[in-house]
Amino acid sequence: MTGRLYGVGVGPGDPELVTIKAARLIGAADVIAYHSARHGRSIARRIAEPHLTPGQIEEPLVYPVTTETTDHPGGYQGAIDEFYAEAAARLAAHLDAGRDVVVLAEGDPLFYGSYMHMHKRLAHRYPTEVVPGVTSISGASAALGQPLVERDEVLTVLPGTLPRAELARRLADTDSAAVLKLGRTFPDVAGAVADAGREGFYVERATMDGQRTSRLADVDPDSVPYFAIALLPGAVAASIPSDVERVSTGGEVVVVGTGPAGRDWLTPQVAAVLAEADDLVGYGPYLDRVPPNPRQTRHASDNRVEAQRAAHALDLAAAGRTVAVVSGGDPGVFAMAAAVHEVAAQEKYLGVRVRVLPGVTASSAVAAAVGAPLGHDHAVISLSDRLKPWEVVAERLVAAAQADLAIAIYNPRSSARPWQVGAARDLLLEHRAPDTPVILGRDVGGAGERVTITTLAELDPEQVDMRTLVIVGSSTTRVVHRADGPAVYTPRAVRVENELTVINKPC
Structure with missing residues (x-):
């Protein structure tokens, strides 16, 4: 039985952008293959490195040439075609031996990726699966904080290797564009953008260490690496300012x-x-x-x-x-x-x-201390009238009571407003039964923790201070006396008769 070939996208650079599936396959593979230039360094391998496991066979697929000239009799294309054939033969030997082979690809394997050359030569001969990855376009758009298209705008993806005039024509004819393969093509790309009457953004090494963003017009052409991209957002999408247009602080x-x-x-x-x-x-x-x-x-x-x-x-x-x-x-x-x-x-x-x-809020802590009084629909209301008038507080208390919601009450009392707890109790008694359970939780989790279970009628404002959280139950909230002490809960369901929710209210 032969091995299985996987083309695995590892994303644009940040190792945390590797998908869960990609990480699983990388860790389980018998053979890890990756392309590199003659210096031997592979960005794809660096991204995948946290997921490699001991004992795996590594197959570096080292290009004989990248942008330089060659003395191969078939010229540059002949040298590259021969390299791809030899690389495919090396991987085929592993597959024939029953080893699973993962070929790493920056970004997405079938999006301008080197993996596609192995796929064309091997996928018809061996079981094959392609695992998509986050593309450089997505990484660059996220780095800018800039959407590229909105509603029915059209995004065009273009290689920077196109002739300047052709690139300018295509840029003028589309709403939004991403131009890849910059590096030495950047002067012609920047010129084509200007020829098309457009403006754009520049992202270098998106999501990697050394990421850089700026306006396209501000870039020094001599500083542009191959791993850079030009983005031209659509007019509608560009109504959202990019991070480049905001002041970047670093903090x-x-x-x-x-x-x-x-x-x-x-x-x-x-x-x-x-x-x-x-x-x-x-x-x-x-x-x-x-x-x-x-x-x-x-x-x-x-x-x-x-x-x-x-x-x-x-x-x-x-x-x-x-x-x-x-x-x-x-x-x-x-x-x-x-x-x-x-x-x-x-x-x-x-x-x-x-x-x-987020953190654990007081209402969750107090509720947990007695059981689950907030186990069904509930409201969270502050009694403080420092930022809203008491009339608004009272209206919201009444609305929550009429809706038969359990209520968690924050900021119930201070030295400047000691009367509000009693006023809130009296308002609620107009809509709730006197024996409605009430929980007073003070300093829950701390050294001075005190939890009291009482009823609405017996609620004593003097037991409440600013460090107390008050929970008022609904009509369905129940107190159960257990061997380890009382527990309070609000059932998760209400009784339904004739398609109407029945809520017990005082007459």
């Missing part, structure tokens, strides 16, 4: 959530960002949860200056710093993620990279 802001308490609640993803950051920005008590690192600078501030804190973080990132904005719980739930994005929407910050990493 970034990462908004992270540390969870409700100590380090046990921290995700590995957030821990890695906190370890790598140059600066930590946040409310003082939240920064105190992060172990000190003398390499880092901490910028603590009061809890009421979110916009100023966000602007400070963005200014640091604009200067090239990596900044972690630290929130408790989840940064996207009544925390710093929205504040940072509100400020980052300003024109001067559009070039600053902003990411958000």
Whole structure:
């Protein structure tokens, strides 16, 4: 039985862009083949290297010529044809011996790839499978942050080796274009773009170390490598500014959530960002949860200056710093993620990279401490009237109560508004039964953890402070007294009669 031939695309350069299937086949193959110039270095092999395994046979397929002249009697094409025939014979010997052969290909194997020459010579003789990969066009478009086509726009892919006049004609006739094979062809490509009355972008070594992006007109022709591409977005797609058109800073802001308490609640993803950051920005008590690192600078501030804190973080990132904005719980739930994005929407910050990493939010932690009171549809509402009037808070409480949703209540009480918990309880009692379960969770996961199960009628505002999360059950929420203590849950289904959902409400 013969071996199987695989043409495997490894993507444009970043090893993390290798597909799961490609990585599996590379690791399992008997023989790994790859093309290279006479210097012996193979970009495809470098990309695939993390997935290679001990004991594999490697077959470097070294071109006898690339762009230089040759004394082969058949000239350049004769030398290349002879090389492909010899390379195919080498791979065929492995296949005949029953060995599976993976031929690595940068980008996609059948998209301007060297693998296609092996495919033409071997695929009709042996079982063959082609595994697609991310193309250089996709990698370059992503590097620019620029879509190439939208709606019914047409994308044309062109080799830079076309004559300048032909290239200009085709560029003028299409909405969007990608021009490959630059290097020494770049002067003619840039001239053709200008002749066609077009403008474009340049991406060098997309997704690799040394990636570079710029406007096409700003490129020094003497600096262009073969692994470069020119992109001309369509008019509709170009309405979205590319990253080249924004101010590129090199820094970034990462908004992270540390969870409700100590380090046990921290995700590995957030821990890695906190370890790598140059600066930590946040409310003082939240920064105190992060172990000190003398390499880092901490910028603590009061809890009421979110916009100023966000602007400070963005200014640091604009200067090239990596900044972690630290929130408790989840940064996207009544925390710093929205504040940072509100400020980052300003024109001067559009070039600053902003990411958000989630954390365990207080409602999830409190719910888990008693069971699953948020196990069905629920609402999350803040009682704070600092950024919205109390009338809006009250309307939302009533709407959630009328919809019979379980409600997680954040920011229930402070020294400036001690009355709101009682007012919220009274509003909810107009729509919920007095024995509706209520959970009060304070400092869950921390040293001062306190969880209380009560009812809506018996809810005592004096048991609630700013560090307490309040969960009010729906009409279906149940308390079960188990051997290990009470558990609270909201069933995942409601009873349906005559195609109507039946929800038990007080009369």
